[in-house]
Amino acid sequence: MLWGMHDDCNPVVLSGPGDCPPTFLGAPIVKRGTGQELCTKCLEILAVYDIPIESIIAAVFDTTASNTGIQQGCCTRLEQAIQHAILWNACRHHMAELHVKHMWSSFMPATKGPEEPMFKRFQKWYLPLARKAAAAAPSRQFPDPNVLVRWEWPADFTSSPHIGPYSITTTLALASKEWARAQLETNTFEREDYRELTESIYFYLGGDVSPYEAVQVPRGFRMRRPGAMHSARFMASSIYLLKMQLLSSIWAMKAREQTVVEKMAQIVALLYGPYYLKSRLSTSAPRHDLEFYYSLLAYISVEPAAARKGLDSVRRHMWYLVPEQVILCLFDDMVSDKEKKKVADALVALPAPRYFAPGKPNFQPVIRLLTDTRPSLAVYVTERSWLLFKLFRLDTAWLLTEPATWPLSPAYQELRDLTRDMKVVNDSAERAVKDVQEYANMTRDAGHIDDVILVGIDHRCRLSHLRKADLNDII
Incomplete structure (x- = not known):
């Protein structure tokens, strides 16, 4: 179950397994916005649809x-209403944005308004220039790829021969560039701004900017015009930062601004961008969070203040390294069989509780296990790690076998599919918030808000597959 906030409405969305799309249930009005009131409204909505509260497996939420x-x-x-524990799936997009905002705050003071003045200035500079260039030479590319200021690869990568381990920046850059290249090859982006951020990272790190046959993507370099910006959403800011750095040879900035943009563009490309764009992968969440933490720990040698602020933020959001969630790594294809075996052995060595007491996950034991050396995910396993299996009520005999044989078990296959379908980002609730913004004002009767929104959503779904030509035929 997912929820988000807009003014005095609280959109509630129900998500299910497999191809079942997230379903908007309603947007009840909340007056005070307290946790008790929000819970009451959610339970009332579930009752309207005759959905038993015992069927709730997890809640997806922003960490307010x-x-x-x-x-x-x-x-x-x-949880108190259900009378047993559920999974607390903090929105991973929200987590990633909190981390990078804290890093950003080490360079720039907080903005009082909804827009960052530097981004607004860049937008005003770029748009007239792009229009002028398009009018003068419609067939020419703007901006010229030759003016782009790319990331300068460290000497430990460019020198030959190279001996010894790479620096942290080179290591992160190699991983980020390879990841971006793979994403552009597969070309499966849920949203165009995700594609834009990935392309910007790839170009910034030196990716081919011709119609790049190297990655077999039928698109060459294309910088989109600066779009929406809002201080509440750092993903848009990250695209601005990369564009500003790429065009820093022709866009004049103050010396301090140039330094900030250069440092933040590197943080976006090496740390935040890949982490944010991978964050919707539920079963990879424990591994990604541990990798991100130790990447930040190593990044102290590059940007001490920013890295430490990022680490402080991560320690406040250990949602997917707590015992209840770390078990998701058993279904992550990128976790080695050796690591999975350690996790499984640690789990089966513990008795499965008959009852899981409700309560907010405790981060302190997790934080104490974060030493200077990256630990195995198995160290986070406790008796509460059995919660996932209790909620889904599936056979666990496969845990006693070798990980290589797990995919042969129907119970493992079913649980793997269920956990991969589980939502760990609040995109559906944010879509519902947008629906509230679009449709709620079409009626003055508060009792009809849900009906109007549901009709609007149904109308959009019916027309979503149509092309412009189809609509012209209808007209």
Whole structure:
């Protein structure tokens, strides 16, 4: 179950397994926005649809106090109503944005308004220039790829022969560039801004900017015009930062701004961008969070203040390294069989509790296990790691076998598919918030808001597959 906030409406979305799309249930009006009130409204919506609360496996939420409060938070109250623990799936997009915003704050003071003045200035500079260039030479590419300021690869990579391990920046850059190249090859982007961020990272790190046959993508370099910007969403800011750095040879900035943009563009390309864009992968969440933490730990040698602020933020959001969630790594294809075996052995050595007491996950034991050397994911396993199996009620005999044979087990296959379908980002709730913004004002009767929104969503779904030509034929 997912929820988000818009003004005094609280959109509630229900997500299921497999091809079942997230379903908008309603947007009840909340007056105070407290955790108790939010929980009550969610339970009322479930009752309207005759959905038993015992069927709720997980809650997906932004990490606000009204959702996560240890006493009065909505998730706490929801568990108390269900009378057993569920999975607390903090929105991973929200987590990633919090981490990078704290790193950004080490360079720039907080902006009072909704827009960053530097980005607004860049937008005003870029748009007239792009129009002028298009009018003068419609067939020419703007901006010229030759003016792009790319990331300068460190000497330990460019020198030959190279001896010894690469520096942290080279290591991160190699991984990020290879990941971006693979994403552009597969060309499976849920949203165009995800594609734009991936392309910007790839170009910035030196990827081929011709119609790049090297990665077999039928698109050459194309910088899109600067779009929407809002201080509440750092992904848009990250695209701005990369564009500003790429065009820094022709766009004048103050010396301090240039330094900030250069440092933040590197952080976006090497750390934040890949982490954010991978964050919707539920079963990879424990591995990604551990990798991100130790990447930041190593990055202290590059940007001490920013890295430490990022680490402090990560320690406050250990949602997917707690015992209840770390077990997701058993279904991550990128975790080695050796590591999976350690996790499985640690789990089966512990008795499965008959009852899992409700309560907010405790980060402190996880933080204490974060030493200077990256540990095995198995160290985070406790008796509460059995919660996932309790909720899905599937056979666990496969845990006693070798990981290489797990895919042969129907129970493993089913649980793998269920966990991969599980939502760990709040995109569906954000889509519902947008629906509230679009449709809620079409009626003055608060009791009809849900009906109007549901009709609007149904109308959009019916027309979503149509092309412009189809609509012209209808007209």
